Structure formats: structure tokens, C-alpha cells
Amino acid sequence: MKLEDKLYTVGSKPDEAGSHLAIKDPAPCLGPCEALGRPCTTFCPARVYVWATDRITVAYSNCLECTACRTGCPFANIDCRLPRGGFGVAHKYG
Amino acid sequence: MSERFDCIVAGGGLAGLTAAYTMAKAGLKVAVIERGTSPGAKNVMGGVLYRQPTELIFPEFWKSAPVERPVAQQSLWVLGKKGALELGVKNPARTAPPYNAFTVLRAKFDKWLGRQVVDAGALIIPETVATDVILENGAIVGVRTDREDGDLYASAVIAADGVYSQIAWKAGLRREWRPDQVSLAVKEVIALPAERIEDRFHLSDGAGATIELVGDATMGMMGIAFIYTNKDSLSVGVGVMLADLVKHRRNPNDVLENLKAHKVIQPLLAGGVVREYVAHMIPEGGYESIPKLFANGLLVAGDAAQLVNSFHREGSNLAMHSGRLAAETIIEAAKRGDFSATALSRYRDRLDDSFVMKDMKQYAGIGSYLEHRPHYFGVYPDLVNDVLFEFFAIDSIPKREKLRIMFRKALESRSLFGMLRDGVGLIMRLLLKSV
Numbered sequence: 001m002k003l004e005d006k007l008y009t010v011g012s013k014p015d016e017a018g019s020h021l022a023i024k025d026p027a028p029c030l031g032p033c034e035a036l037g038r039p040c041t042t043f044c045p046a047r048v049y050v051w052a053t054d055r056i057t058v059a060y061s062n063c064l065e066c067t068a069c070r071t072g073c074p075f076a077n078i079d080c081r082l083p084r085g086g087f088g089v090a091h092k093y094g
Numbered sequence: 095m096s097e098r099f100d101c102i103v104a105g106g107g108l109a110g111l112t113a114a115y116t117m118a119k120a121g122l123k124v125a126v127i128e129r130g131t132s133p134g135a136k137n138v139m140g141g142v143l144y145r146q147p148t149e150l151i152f153p154e155f156w157k158s159a160p161v162e163r164p165v166a167q168q169s170l171w172v173l174g175k176k177g178a179l180e181l182g183v184k185n186p187a188r189t190a191p192p193y194n195a196f197t198v199l200r201a202k203f204d205k206w207l208g209r210q211v212v213d214a215g216a217l218i219i220p221e222t223v224a225t226d227v228i229l230e231n232g233a234i235v236g237v238r239t240d241r242e243d244g245d246l247y248a249s250a251v252i253a254a255d256g257v258y259s260q261i262a263w264k265a266g267l268r269r270e271w272r273p274d275q276v277s278l279a280v281k282e283v284i285a286l287p288a289e290r291i292e293d294r295f296h297l298s299d300g301a302g303a304t305i306e307l308v309g310d311a312t313m314g315m316m317g318i319a320f321i322y323t324n325k326d327s328l329s330v331g332v333g334v335m336l337a338d339l340v341k342h343r344r345n346p347n348d349v350l351e352n353l354k355a356h357k358v359i360q361p362l363l364a365g366g367v368v369r370e371y372v373a374h375m376i377p378e379g380g381y382e383s384i385p386k387l388f389a390n391g392l393l394v395a396g397d398a399a400q401l402v403n404s405f406h407r408e409g410s411n412l413a414m415h416s417g418r419l420a421a422e423t424i425i426e427a428a429k430r431g432d433f434s435a436t437a438l439s440r441y442r443d444r445l446d447d448s449f450v451m452k453d454m455k456q457y458a459g460i461g462s463y464l465e466h467r468p469h470y471f472g473v474y475p476d477l478v479n480d481v482l483f484e485f486f487a488i489d490s491i492p493k494r495e496k497l498r499i500m501f502r503k504a505l506e507s508r509s510l511f512g513m514l515r516d517g518v519g520l521i522m523r524l525l526l527k528s529v
Binding site: 006039071089 | 129137139200220221223239241257258260270273336339344346347368373
């Protein structure tokens with residue numbers, strides 16, 4: 001089963017008002033993080049972070065709210081917050 | 095929101111709900127701030143819930159709570175690339191009281207727990223994030239929330255807001271976690287008819303099984319995988335130390351798919367339908383990672399306090415026990431009208447006197463010991479399986495010659511000295527602390 005299909009199984013209400021995730025500064029991603037393989041683009045369980053030519057795109061509406069990106073970014077360059085109350089994932093089983 | 099509470103609990107998980115229930119039963123005015131639509135909506139566990147620790151707070155909970163199956167079989171599978179070594183215990187008596195443990199699905203179980211908390215007289219405020227603490231004269235007197243005019247005041251606050259505890263962080267009790275202090279786990283709930291589950295796992299009388307898997311289950315990285323039986327679904331997941339995922343550039347979903355496709359595992363899951371995919375971080379830094387747990391007007395419990403004994407798959411019981419001890423400390427503080435850090439430090443004493451800190455201390459350092467010896471997860475599982483494959487191959491080779499072949503095979507992946515040091519080292523680490 002593809003990850004995209006798995007993400008459809010997750011009950012979620014994305015916050016239309018905006019993203020709870022952001023790359024603080026594009027410089028480390030372009031520069032020194034390339035050599036490290038830009039870890040957020042590999043370890044994120046929902047593959048929210050994707051390298052697109054010259055920057056990382058953030059598909060926040062797929063976020064599963066594990067907050068690993070905040071801890072795993074080698075440059076502490078991801079501003080990862082929790083979605084506003086009532087938004088984001090709502091587990092059926094958990 | 096101008097009313098004042100005796101205690102505000104940030105987070106409606108096992109620690110927070112247990113704390114709120116205990117305090118409400120004692121007559122305190124309590125509010126639980128929960129960011130999900132209801133308790134459980136954001137929560138994830140493997141999950142095994144232990145009967146005795148839960149009953150200390152909710153007697154005979156299994157009669158009304160949504161539990162899945164009583165655990166009567168537990169096993170550890172050492173998964174190699176080509177096979178598996180199984181070690182297990184079967185206790186049919188565990189299908190009747192006194193139970194030892196139940197599999198649960200937290201979205202359902204926590205919702206039930208939330209109802210008990212409300213019935214006990216506490217207020218649950220859903221769809222609200224506790225974002226910061228309110229400080230007055232050096233004491234925490236409430237929390238900020240993401241609601242408009244959302245400041246809430248109380249004599250004390252319990253931070254039970256999980257591994258990513260905003261409250262403990264904003265209060266300055268913890269730093270950012272390091273990638274070697276947390277595991278990143280992903281899990282699928284896979285629907286499968288009850289009869290199939292019972293056939294495949296050899297279960298009767300509604301019994302449940304838990305399987306923990308190491309080795310190829312985590313593609314040799316530091317972590318563990320699991321397969322737990324629910325009523326008519328399986329919980330299948332893997333948890334890997336985040337630092338290892340970063341180092342090996344692996345995606346946890348790929349690790350899970352690797353496990354599901356393994357020749358030994360695939361037949362257990364065949365025909366199942368994935369109902370949900372979730373991800374969660376587990377605080378696995380152990381004793382050394384436990385932050386300061388009290389301040390003026392604040393206590394920290396559960397995952398927020400890094401109270402997980404990953405070696406024994408325990409977390410839910412530590413969360414509930416710490417939640418209860420935090421509540422008892424607040425009840426005592428309320429009687430004296432003293433919520434200072436000195437008064438609340440009794441919480442730490444209570445934890446130290448209980449199995450919680452005794453166990454956390456017992457396994458102190460085991461995580462970093464294993465972390466620096468990656469062959470436990472990356473080399474031995476295949477070595478053991480390859481050697482046993484050879485041992486059970488009946489191929490007209492004399493046994494003495496066979497032993498030599500097995501020995502040579504073992505030495506291909508690890509030196510004799512290395513193996514001796516690893517074996518003795520691990521035993522010493524586990525045993526010496528207990529004497």
C-alpha cells in the first residue's frame with residue numbers, strides 16, 4: 001500500500017488558516033544540510049517535507065503530528081508547532 | 095473564562111486523565127485542556143494496558159471500558175532476513191480474572207476514560223491547546239491557551255501534555271529532546287476477522303497475543319516492532335530511535351512495509367485491510383533524560399516526564415502512576431494551601447519511593463549502552479538465525495564438523511572477543527544494578 005493511500009485512512013481536519021509547520025531559514029537546507037541528505041525529507045512518516053529544486057516544500061495538511069521534525073532537523077531549522085485546537089488529526093483507533 | 099480552578103491539567107492522555115480523576119474524586123475543582131476533539135483523538139499507543147496498575151484507579155474497568163483482548167500469549171521474535179527465532183510464553187489462565195494486561199486502542203479507551211473523569215466532576219475543555227504558562231511572582235498560576243481570552247487560572251498546573259510538552263518546555267523544566275532520546279513509531283491498524291486472528295495466532299476464549307520483534311524488523315536499527323491482536327484487527331508497528339533513522343536515511347513507513355513484506359510476517363497479515371496509519375514519538379531517553387518534575391505551581395507527569403521503560407514495554411502504567419502521585423501531591427498541597435516548589439517536591443519523593451523511579455533507575459544507561467553497540471540490533475539477529483538454520487539442516491555432516499561450521503559462520507560477523515564482551519556486558523548491565 002502506497003503512503004499516499006495510507007494517509008487517506010487518517011481522519012484529519014487541516015487548518016485552512018495556515019500551516020503549523022515552517023522552515024525557519026532556507027539557507028541551511030540549500031547549503032550544509034545537502035551533505036546530510038536533508039533528513040526531514042526522509043524520516044518524516046508522512047513525507048510532509050519534499051525537496052523541490054531549491055527549497056523544501058511543506059505539505060502540512062498531511063502531518064501526523066509526531067513532532068519528530070522539530071527534534072530530527074540537524075539545524076533546529078523547523079518551526080514545528082501543534083495545530084490549533086480542534087484541527088489536525090483525529091484518530092479513530094489511535 | 096474568569097473562573098479559577100484548583101488544578102489545570104494540560105493534556106487528556108493517561109497521565110492527565112488519571113490525575114484529573116483522582117483530584118476530582120477528592121473534591122478539587124479541576125479542568126483538563128485537550129487539543130483533540132475529545133480525549134484520545136491525538137493519542138497513540140501500541141498498545142498494551144496493564145490491569146493491576148489501572149485497577150488501582152479504576153476498579154474492574156474492563157467490565158465497562160473498551161478493551162480489546164486480554165493478553166495470554168507474549169513472545170519475542172528475533173527476525174533475521176531469512177527467518178525468525180521465537181521465544182514466548184503462553185498463559186491461558188490470563189483470559190480470566192485476574193487479568194494481566196489488555197490490548198487497547200487509545201482513541202476508544204481514552205474517550206471512555208474522559209467520561210469517567212467528567213462523571214467524577216472535572217471539566218474537560220476540548221479543541222484547545224495549552225500553549226504557555228502564566229507566571230506571577232515566580233509561580234505558575236495558570237495556562238495560556240489558543241482560545242480567544244483563553245487564559246485559565248489555577249492554584250497549580252500538571253503538565254501531562256505528552257512527549258512534546260509545551261508546558262514543561264515553556265516553564266523551563268526541559269530542553270529540546272535530542273534525536274537519541276526519542277523513538278519515532280508508526281503503526282497501522284489492520285482489520286481482520288476475529289476467527290482468522292484466532293486461527294493464525296492460535297488463540298481461544300477471546301485471548302490476545304503480543305509479539306515484539308527485533309532485528310530485521312527495524313532493518314537492524316535500534317528499536318522494536320510489534321504485532322498486537324485486537325478484537326477484529328491487528329496493531330502492527332515499528333519504533334526506531336530517531337537518531338538512527340536520521341543516520342541511515344530511512345523512512346519509518348518503509349521500515350514498516352519491510353516488516354509487513356517479510357516472509358515470516360506476511361502470512362499473519364494476509365487479507366487484512368489497513369484502517370488507519372498513525373505516527374507518534376516515544377520518549378525513550380531513560381532515567382538520564384527525565385527533566386525536573388516540579389516548580390512553583392507545576393508538576394510534570396507521563397510522557398512529558400520521559401517516564402517510559404522501553405526495555406519492558408511499559409509506559410501506560412508509568413503515566414497513570416505518575417498522574418496519580420501528582421494528583422495526591424496537589425491534594426495534599428491544597429489542604430495546606432502551599433503550592434511552592436518545596437511543597438510540590440513531595441511528588442518527586444513519591445515517585446522515587448515507587449516502582450516508577452526504582453525501575454527507571456534500574457535501567458539507567460541501558461539505552462546509550464545499546465546505542466553505542468549497534469550489533470545487538472544489526473548483527474546478532476541474523477547471526478542467530480543463520481547459525482540455527484545450519485543447526486537444523488540435516489545434511490549428513492557429522493555433528494562435530496557441524497559445530498565447527500556454525501562457529502565459523504558466527505565468527506564471520508563478529509569476533510569471539512566481541513561476542514564474549516557483548517554477552518557479559520549486557521548481562522552485567524542488567525544484573526549488577528539489581529543486586
